[in-house]
């Protein structure tokens with residue numbers, strides 16, 4: 001009995017050890033009070049967690065709300081594309097320079113703000129690069145990049 | 160994975176059968192709310208997150224490969240989405256505040272049934288749930304997800320490895336560390352059957 005049991009105790013409790021290894025672990029436990037105590041401590045937590053009441057059931061509106069959002073999908077997708085276009089265009093503004101241009105842009109953005117706030121919720125859904133890359137809505141790698149870095153856009157430009 | 164009826168539905172949806180998608184939502188939507196609830200305290204927010212997850216499924220259906228079990232693919236999308244939600248921080252901050260005020264002092268109990276029979280038992284269940292939420296908030300992301308999937312959602316080590324795109328032995332280690340942390344956090348609570356915990 002040179003080595004005490006470690007993560008195999010948890011795997012044993014979860015029935016996740018191969019039978020041969022489980023028998024060896026049991027043999028060690030039979031002769032080792034310290035590992036038995038640790039096993040009991042872990043088993044205690046596992047039992048408590050198994051007895052935890054389930055999370056409350058969803059509200060009756062859950063399904064209806066989902067289908068409503070699903071029906072609104074094509075619009076949301078078009079909206080995200082629109083936001084992507086603006087985000088790219090905005091990046092070019094500092095290069096163009098000119099305080100007047102900037103003021104006009106800021107003014108235009110302010111009027112879009114309410115709409116952007118709505119779009120941003122849809123945009124959150126595009127956060128996984130992997131998923132974004134697979135969307136036909138996104139046409140080139142730059143779009144993915146822009147989505148991934150929206151939070152780095154100037155504060156005033158964000159919804 | 161031809162024996163996975165959900166995978167068959169997903170393939171039907173890929174071929175344009177919108178009803179197949181709706182069947183998948185009816186089957187797994189409510190369970191996803193429960194899963195998301197392990198990441199945010201607010202029930203309405205959990206529902207919204209679960210809806211987000213299915214909108215993602217709808218949008219990225221073309222990327223689903225039937226080599227992956229639908230359920231593990233779904234959990235992967237959900238876990239990523241919930242972790243992003245936590246990273247955004249707003250709920251993280253609120254959750255910590257709630258955890259502090261909750262404090263969840265252990266209550267002595269004779270029994271801890273799944274469905275509480277008395278108000279006292281319900282209160283104990285509430286308090287224990289608070290202690291678990293506090294524990295989850297402290298766990299590193301991967302440990303937290305592995306732990307939730309195993310202890311609260313009942314997935315096997317193999318399924319969790321699929322969700323996390325890692326090896327079973329990595330899952331073993333994640334789960335052990337998280338379970339040790341749970342043992343620490345839940346030590347003051349008495350066992351569900353009122354006796355000393357035995358295997």
Ligand SMILES: [Zn+2]
Nearest residue numbers: 004005032035
């Ligand atoms: Zn030992």
